[in-house]
Amino acid sequence: MMIENTIENSATTIQFYAGLKTIGGTIFEIKYKNERFIADFGMVFQNKEGVQVRPQTIISDLQTIGVIPMISGVLKTDVVDKNATIAISHLHLDHMGLLQYVHPDVPIIMSEESKTLYEHLHTIEEEPNVNVGQQVKGVPFHQPFKVSEHIKVEFFPVNHDVLGATAIKITTPDATIVYTGDIRLHETDVDTANLPNIAGSPDLLIIETTNVQEEFLDSNPVIQSxxxxxxxxxxxxxxxxxxxxxxxxxxxxxxxxxxxxxxxxxxxxxxxxxxxxxxxxxxxxxxxxxxxxxxxxxxxxxxxxxxxxxxxxxxxxxxxxxxxxxxxxxxxxxxxxxxxxxxxxxxxxxxxxxxxxxxxxxxxxxxxxxxxxxLGVSGHAAAAQIKWMADAMQAKVTIPLHGFTPELLTGPYQTFLPEINKIYPISSLLKG
Ligand SMILES: [Zn+2]
Structure with missing residues (x-):
C-alpha cells in the first residue's frame, strides 16, 4: 500500500496555462513530485499590450486582464519556487513574450542559437528586463540536460521562421513527452523532417496546429524552400x-x-x-x-x-x-x-x-x-505535413494545440484535447 501511494504521489502531471485553441501564447507545465518544468512563456494576447496598466501593479493587472496566466512561483512578484525551470522553444512573442516578468532567480533555458539571438535583441533594446548572461542558459542540441533531480530534457533542432527553434523532449521517471514548438516543413527543412527519427516515440506528443484549418485540409501546399x-x-x-x-x-x-x-x-x-x-x-x-x-x-x-x-x-x-x-x-x-x-x-x-x-x-x-x-512565407507546416508528423511520431497520446481548430488533427492512437488550468496525471491520459 505504501508503495502504491508513493507511485500515485510521484506520478508526472501536465497542466496547460494558455495557448490551446488559439494561435496566442503557449505555456504548459510538467510536474514530478515538486519539480516543475515549464515550456514556453508566451504573451497570451498580444493586442492587449497597448492597454495602459499601472507600473506598480503591472503583473497583477496583466493577470487580471488575461495577458499573464495565473501561474505561481515564477513571476517577479512571487515568492520564487526554487524547483521551477522555464524552457523556451523559440523567440516569437507568443512563446517568450512574458520572460520580462519572470523572477530573476528562475532559470531559463533555450537553444544556444536562440540565446545568441536573444542577447542581440537585448542590445538593440527589443527585449527588456532579463539579465541574459546570468539567468539564461544556452543548451546544445542533442545533449540530454538535467533540469532537476528527476526531470531531463533534450533539445532537437526544428525549422521555423526564426533562428534557433527547437523541439523539446522531456523525460521523467514515468513519462516521455515531446513538444514540437512551432515547425515548418519546406523542402530544405531537414531538421523538422528528421524529428521522428531522433526523438523516439513518446508517451505524449504536443504538436502545433496553426495551419490545421478546414479550408487547408485537402490543399496540396507549395513546399519549396x-x-x-x-x-x-x-x-x-x-x-x-x-x-x-x-x-x-x-x-x-x-x-x-x-x-x-x-x-x-x-x-x-x-x-x-x-x-x-x-x-x-x-x-x-x-x-x-x-x-x-x-x-x-x-x-x-x-x-x-x-x-x-x-x-x-x-x-x-x-x-x-x-x-x-x-x-x-x-x-x-x-x-x-x-x-x-x-x-x-x-x-x-x-x-x-x-x-x-x-x-x-x-x-x-x-x-x-x-x-x-x-511576399511572406508561413513559418508553419501545412495541415497535411502536421498530420504526417503526428503519425510519424507514433505517440501513445497526441495533444494538438496552438491553432484555431486543433481538434481537426487526430494522432495515430489516442488524441486528447486538454482544458486550460486542469492538472492531468499523465498515467490517466495513457489509460484513455
Ligand atoms: Zn513561432
Missing part, C-alpha cells in the same frame, strides 16, 4: 522597393540581401536590423544602414562593418535603393518620393488583418501611392 519562393518574386519587381520584414528571421534578411545584390540595388536597413545583419555576418558591399543626421542621439546602436547612409542620400538615389520601413517608422516615407514604389510586406508587423494596425498600414500605403505586394 523559403528562398525559392521569395527570390523570383523579388527579382520581378522593377520599381523601388520599401520592405517590411520580421528581423528575427535571419534567413529572410539573407534572402533579401541576395536579391538586392542580383538586382544591383543598395539595400538600406534600419539601425536595429543592420545590427543583426552585422551580428550574423551578412554584411555586403551593397548593404547600408540609415543614419539619423538631425538627431545623432538616436544613433545608439554600434555598427562598425556596414556603411551608413543619410535620408538625403536615399532620396537622391531613390531609384536604386531598397529601403526597410518598419511600421513604427512609416512616417519617414513622407520625406521620400515613394509614389509608385512597391511596398513589400514580408511577415513584418502588423502581420495580418487580425491586427487592428494592419488596416492603418494599408491606408498609409494607399495614401502614399504605393502598391503593396505580400
Amino acid at each position: 523559403e528562398a525559392d519562393q521569395l527570390m523570383p518574386a523579388l527579382l520581378e519587381i522593377e520599381s523601388p522597393i520599401i520592405f517590411n520584414i520580421y528581423h528575427r528571421n535571419v534567413k529572410r534578411l539573407e534572402t533579401l540581401i541576395e536579391a538586392a545584390r542580383q538586382k544591383e540595388k543598395l539595400i538600406v536597413f534600419e539601425p536595429e536590423t543592420a545590427y543583426l545583419v552585422q551580428a550574423f555576418n551578412l554584411e555586403a558591399p551593397h548593404v547600408r544602414y540609415l543614419i539619423d543626421e538631425q538627431d545623432a542621439s538616436k544613433n545608439v546602436v554600434q555598427i562598425q562593418r556596414i556603411q551608413p547612409i543619410t535620408l538625403d542620400e536615399v532620396r537622391d538615389n531613390f531609384s536604386s535603393v531598397w529601403l526597410q520601413s518598419s511600421y513604427h517608422h512609416i512616417r519617414t516615407l513622407l520625406e521620400l518620393p515613394v509614389k509608385g514604389a512597391t511596398y513589400v510586406h514580408s511577415n513584418g508587423v502588423p502581420l495580418g488583418s487580425f491586427d487592428p494596425m494592419y488596416a492603418e498600414l494599408l491606408e498609409w500605403i494607399e495614401k502614399l501611392g504605393m502598391k503593396i505586394v505580400v
